[in-house]
Structure formats: C-alpha cells, structure tokens
Amino acid sequence: AEQLRRLASVEREIEVEELPGTGDGTGWRTRLRLAVDGQGRAGFHGYRSAKVITELLCPQPVLGTYQGLDERDWRPGGEIQVTVDGDGTRHVVEIEPAKVSSIGRRSPGRRGATARRAAQAGPRREHVVEGSGRAVERVGGREWELSATGFWQSHRGAAQAYSTVVGQWADAAPDSIAWDLYGGVGVFAAALAGQVGPSGEVVSVESGRGAVEDGRRALADLGQVRLRAARVEKVVGELPGPVGAVVLDPPRSGAGREVIEALAQASPARVVHIGCDPAAFGRDMGLYLAQGYRLEQVRAFDAFPMTHHVECLALLTR
Structure with missing residues (x-):
C-alpha cells in the first residue's frame, strides 16, 4: 500500500492473502x-x-x-x-x-x-x-515437464493460485488475440487458450529458450498457442493484434516504461500484471495510469512466508 501511494498516487488498502499449502510458514518452498x-x-x-x-x-x-x-x-x-x-x-x-x-x-x-x-x-x-x-509440475489438470534448474514458482501453491486469478481477470473473448508476456513455460498461456478457443490466438513471449521448448512440448495440443523465444522489450511492438487481453509476469525489476508504453499503444482492454517486488510493481502501476488505464483490482499473496516479500497481482482496464 505504501509503494502504491508513493509511486502511483493510489490509495488502496491491501490485505496480504495466504497461499494454499503455507501451513505454519515452513515446508512451502519446492x-x-x-x-x-x-x-x-x-x-x-x-x-x-x-x-x-x-x-x-x-x-x-x-x-x-x-x-x-x-x-x-x-x-x-x-x-x-x-x-x-x-x-x-x-x-x-x-x-x-x-x-x-x-x-x-x-x-x-x-x-x-x-x-x-x-x-x-x-x-x-x-x-x-x-x-x-x-x-x-501440474496446473489446471495440465502437466509440464521442465528443467529442474528452470523457472517455476517456489511456493508449492503459487502456480495454481496465480493461474486461477489470471483466468478470472483476463476474461479473453472467444476468437480473440491474447498476449502472455514473460510467459515462461506457458502456464498462463494455457489459461488464456481455453478462453480464446481454437479459433483464437495466444502469443507467449519468453527470453529463455529452454523454457520455450519445454512449453511447446507441454502445449503441443493447443494449436492456438504460439510460444516465441525473444526479449519482450524487443518484440512487443510487433506482436499481432488487435489484442484484447494481456498477461505479463516480468522479472523482479518489473516491466518498465518501454514495455508498458508499447503495450499501451496496442490498447488491450484488460491487462493482468504480476510482480514480485512491491516497489517495481508500484512504479509500473504509475506508468499504466499515465497511459489512461484504471487500476480495477489488486491482490497480494504471502508467496514467500517467513520473509518480507509478497507477490502482487493487478487488473487494469481501459
């Protein structure tokens, strides 16, 4: 709440929620x-x-x-x-x-x-x-096999919890185009694929080539999903449109001005933004607001029990 107030001029009460499998705060990290x-x-x-x-x-x-x-x-x-x-x-x-x-x-x-x-x-x-x-690993009844050194959420309850929120908030229309930026192995792309349907398109962009290959194998049955190995800031201005919904889960440093301004140029109606650093998250919210987006909802999760870190999710609309 303090970071949103200071960096985005947003007054909002934030309740930090517990993730499934947290228990007493021990034994959650996988x-x-x-x-x-x-x-x-x-x-x-x-x-x-x-x-x-x-x-x-x-x-x-x-x-x-x-x-x-x-x-x-x-x-x-x-x-x-x-x-x-x-x-x-x-x-x-x-x-x-x-x-x-x-x-x-x-x-x-x-x-x-x-x-x-x-x-x-x-x-x-x-x-x-x-x-x-x-x-x-499994989310939403789908199975992924990925490198043990590759990225996956550390908290055993996080991937499913975030995927559920993304599915609820993205609300991508049937037959539409959706983007999954910083997409990893395509967990959120799978959720979006069910919404746009076989006649829609989901474009997932991830810089890690190993993650992209693992994602392609896991989502091989979803013809509407296209995983692309590239840096988001290099290609966001050339992704197919018109785009209706965008999900982005950038690294700890956040998405930043270049990506958010390019995203705003594409004018998606709904953006689901995920951030693991409240300061970077607050800064990015301010950038969205400057581009005419409204901060509709914010949820924060105690994704790293026994530390001060939290994971923040935001729904922005235009």
Whole structure:
C-alpha cells in the first residue's frame, strides 16, 4: 500500500492473502539454489554478503530437501539447485562456477561489476546428481515437464493460485488475440487458450529458450498457442493484434516504461500484471495510469512466508 501511494498516487488498502499449502510458514518452498564455499560445502549466502553459511537450517523448504547435501563435497564456487517436483521427486543439479572474463577481473568499479554479472548470467554446465533433472509440475489438470534448474514458482501453491486469478481477470473473448508476456513455460498461456478457443490466438513471449521448448512440448495440443523465444522489450511492438487481453509476469525489476508504453499503444482492454517486488510493481502501476488505464483490482499473496516479500497481482482496464 505504501509503494502504491508513493509511486502511483493510489490509495488502496491491501490485505496480504495466504497461499494454499503455507501451513505454519515452513515446508512451502519446492525450489532452492545453494552456494558452495571454498571448501566444497553447501550453504546460503549471508545477507548482502559473499560469505557462505553452511548450516542447512532454513525451515522454508519442503521436507527432505536438504537430505545428504552436507555429506558430499561439491565443486568450490559452484551452486546446487534442489527441486522437489509435483510428484515429490527430488532433483539435485550441480552447476559449475561462473566464469569471469579477464576483462571483468581487470576492470575496476562499475564496469568490472557489469562484466561479472554478464558472466554469471551466461550458460554454465550442469551435472545431474539425483533424479532425472526434469521436474514434473501440474496446473489446471495440465502437466509440464521442465528443467529442474528452470523457472517455476517456489511456493508449492503459487502456480495454481496465480493461474486461477489470471483466468478470472483476463476474461479473453472467444476468437480473440491474447498476449502472455514473460510467459515462461506457458502456464498462463494455457489459461488464456481455453478462453480464446481454437479459433483464437495466444502469443507467449519468453527470453529463455529452454523454457520455450519445454512449453511447446507441454502445449503441443493447443494449436492456438504460439510460444516465441525473444526479449519482450524487443518484440512487443510487433506482436499481432488487435489484442484484447494481456498477461505479463516480468522479472523482479518489473516491466518498465518501454514495455508498458508499447503495450499501451496496442490498447488491450484488460491487462493482468504480476510482480514480485512491491516497489517495481508500484512504479509500473504509475506508468499504466499515465497511459489512461484504471487500476480495477489488486491482490497480494504471502508467496514467500517467513520473509518480507509478497507477490502482487493487478487488473487494469481501459
């Protein structure tokens, strides 16, 4: 509420809702990325620190997530992805250390930091230690098989809850065109496909090529869905129209001015915006309002119990 007031000049009371499966706030996390210290021990980075804390005591993950991880020597400087999928199968994937270029090491200050971030964002070798490395997840009666290191909501009740809200709010008309931006493996695209029907079209845009391939396999029976591997800000101005409903789930930094202004040019009647950072969310709401949209509804979920983080969903209309 404070961020909406400060960044979008919107006065609104916000009730943070509990997601299904939260319980007492422990045992809800199904995905965990661990660091490895210089001695090959798995742990967590300290708050705003490069130090690795090797006591695996955080109570957020589902039961069995940590089992045996502290008994193994891992590659120093690497990471470990632990995923417990919808079938309860644990997948453990070791990720090699990020390679920092010589430019990144030599360059002081901001440029050096930028080079290091670019190196860390690049592809890194993965070694499946346990499980198949292919996680099975289900939403709305549909099954996805995706990389255990790929994106899926961390809270075990989140994907279904958000998909339900998206379906209610998007209200895409039969035979219409809908967009699913930052679409991942197509969970929201599947919800939109049921609304537009076989004669409509759903265009999903996602920058991660692996996620797009996983989504294409999961939605192969939905001929009205087209998943495109691209950066949203590069292609949003050329997507097919007229578009009736848009769903977007951008990264923590939000969608930003470039994307929202391009989206407003396409003039969808309904926009469902999802954000995991209230500050970026509030800023984006202000940008929509400046483009003539009305903020009809807001819901916030305690998607990260035992932390201050919340997930926000908004319905905007024009």
